[in-house]
Amino acid sequence: MKLTVTSVAAVLCAAMLAPWGAMAQPPGAGQWDDETIDLFESLPVQQGGRNKPMLTLSNFTLLPFNSKRSMDTPEDEKLTSTPWMMDVLFFPEQSMDYKHFVVDNTEILSNLGITAESARGRFSYNELKGGRTQLFTLAQQYAQKEADQRSSTEQMILNLAGNVQRFEFLAHYLDFARKDHTTGESLLLAELLPERSGFLLSDVLAKGDGLREAVEELQRLSMSEETRGQLEVEMAAFAGLFAELDQSIALALFPPSDPEHKEWYTPADLLNVILEGGDPATIEGELTMMASLERLAKSAGDSAAFKQELRGFHSLVVGQAEARGEYKRIPMEVTYYHANFFYNALALFVFSFILVALSWMMVGSKWMNRATWVAVVIPWAIMTAGITFRCIIQGRPPVTTLYETILFITAVAVLVALFIEYANRQRIALALASFMGMAGLFVANRYEMGDAQDTMPSLVAVLDTNFWLATHVTTVTIGYAAGMLASAVAHVYIFGKLFNLKKNDKTFYKTLTRMVYGIVCFGLLFSFVGTVLGGIWANYSWGRFWGWDPKENGAMMIVLVFLAMLHARLGGYIRDLGMHLFSVFVGMVVMFSHFGVNQLGVGLHSYGFTSGIWANLIAFWSVETFVILLGFVIFFRDRIRDLIAMKAKELAQAGGQAPVAK
């Protein structure tokens, strides 16, 4: 856990109030020290087809519950995702009072028959428990419907049910380990486990053949009426022993000793391996891990012992994962999430934007000029470092998901703007660079929160090719970036003209037009080559160059609008203002191609289906249509102005009196 001002203050206060008592305080939920948290969050776990640190899993478990990656305990303590996850796993009773389920719709609670003080807000598991049966009944019903047939309330109920279920699986994950097992009245188990109590379930699994024979004996008992009484006693004991283990499927924590076995094991998997006739010797390593996990769960009440056990478990799991070559990138991913690249870059871009605005008032100050440059380059470098981290962690080129396209587009747009600034030193492109950085990272952040899923997912088979991802996807995305940048420049032009800013500075507007022209040329090259490369990939991989897939069409539309713009300019149909209006339109087309087509739910490229984006898109298009209309207003206003000026001149020449504004 990172040190924050509040956590330092809290520690100091606690030390002042009870200097010795603080040390002796019994550990409980939320009372994890930094080393314990570090150990836990760097544990590898397999989920969604890939191996990731517990930190990532915790982040993207809490995010859909609580709409953020932290939560406040009933004691008003802020928990980040890792200690939260540890509380859920090791102190489930307390975590059932955590208000971490967001209910954003007033109808939901009444539908579930729950009466609460407020109908929306954050609720704990215990508060929702009363409506649990109803929740799952409704969810089952709504799950039958097609996604686009569900109302938003239905979708929210479905999501909530998923979250509640996920929580239950996690909270009960270690029940099997916490329980004090005994052989009960069972003779079969007593024979197998002479100690009769105080054993671990992993010890039972390690019996292998003995356990299987006992199960077979149960089957023999069931054959005869005479042994029915004995059977019932035995069945009760067996069920008591394995009931919780059977449910322990939430986390695949044990890397198999068999290097050929790709799927990591959950505790329940180990039980199945043994029952299906597996030799305990082949999963000896896994059983040792399970034993360690059991001891870990039992020691949760004693922080020193817990830390000790966690060290042991950590080194077992990490050792095995390393032996399989599956641990290398886990610590890096932990570092990636801690470094918080994109959030920090966003904050710095905001700062740089303010600085650039100030620099406009201090024209000519060399010192200020350099400072603004540095202020824009640093956040760009940070976000580029973040993108690089992601590439290394995934072993892939920078763009594989919709989320990553947003990051990449932003980085490219900022870089191109910086290049333009370097060329013309007007400090317009510099301002745009920091604005684009700010806007892009803001959208990326919103997207990540809204999607609330691991942003480094496993890829579908066809995308599993680094060559084409690196060529087609990056080029076409650079084209998108250019489109967005051209649109941003155009906004400066249109609003500048509208408000008569820099009225007498002809070079200012000429520079803007030149910038747009340059960006459009650059964008055309990349979007054309990128689009065609996409076709070549498609032809290479499944035999058709062009299939009129929505994403292909979207990319083609960008190329078409760029081409129309350049040819209209050459033909003299549009001039400066026209170029800028076209650029705004380019931005609208890019948004359609980038986000819109994924929303259509058809085609090969609808990999980023996220509802709720439509609303944002429609808002964007409406605003941009309005901006284009403003452009026409400017056009006619300037025409009328010119006409009046001309008439005035004529009148003056004719000796009449020029009209004077009152």
Place this chain on the structure above:
Amino acid sequence: MNLLRAVFQFFSSFGLAVVLLLLMLVVVFLGTMYQVDHGLFAAQEKYFNSFFVVHHFFDWLPMTLPGGYLLMSLFMVNIVLGGIVRIRKNKRTVGIIIGHLGVIVMIVGGAVTFHYSDSGNMQLYEGETSDEFESYYDWTIEVGRVGDSNLLHVIDERQFDDLGPGKRRTFTNPEWPFDVVVSNYAKNAWPVRERGGEGGMAIDGFRLEPLPLEKEAEMNLPGVYVTAVDKETGATTDGILWGMSLQPLTVEAGGADWAVGLARKRWKVPFQVTLDEFVRELHPGTDMPASFESFITKREAGKPDEKIHIYMNQPLRYHGYTFFQASWGPQNAGPDTRLFSVFAVVRNPADQWPLVACIIVGIGMTLHFGQRLYRYLRKETTRREAA
């Protein structure tokens, strides 16, 4: 002469280029949106492969627009006349002309693909061998003598797909002992048991009920009525042919048994493919395929057999045909289920043209925009130095 000049000026103008580009933009957009409700195939036929398209704006206001085929043809004329012939030729326009040439290569390639390529699929269970692939969308009526695989004639769908309700056409062939009268073709249909027998369309108690077209065009199952008329006796045999029928219509004529059936259009490839093994891998702990791949043997008379591995992004290219790993089944297969592999098979004479075009256009644009950038940077430097 003046008229000719005016025509030339019109077809080579920037104005036409801009209008065509914007119309393409509109048609591509409308065609993309049309896919949402009507599927890809219908959108392609209506907007992109057509000369004209009537689009109903807001599902209400009908408007005729030029279709993709017409736009592309006009664009081709425009780019040749304007972008190659009429354009000023000097050091500064070299890049542009090269770029235009690349676009021309691409459009011609598109036309060749559109008119002269075949595409379909071949489905093989492990251990099976085949040398033909079948179309996704196109159907044929096959007429053949039972027990004689060499004598098989096909009537292409294009020759009877205009035969709506009540329309009929007779097909004949010197080798057939009968003529075939084809009528009432439906692109998507379902045979239903006829109650009461009214209407007179029932054959053996069944008639064809036409259905709306499927969103995924390969799901359409056509049906058609046929009547075989014996050339000598004039005796007739009526039948309904349907895409899913297991048995063809059998006709006894000229002392032999003949079969008339409706089948997906098939093409032969000049070699044989045997599926030796199909392997699929999932991302661990999920149902999401990480890869699927086929191990095949390619057999050709007079040549040694060749073992080939086909997987995602790694097709087999041979004799102008390309075999791609497209899909597999059955989708709910357990560990011991016998799997089949589906290859998309394409024969496209213009296969590599887009790559060539892309390289040409890339060179042209880089040259042109590079020149401009260089001039711009030099100007800016001089401007700053002067200041």
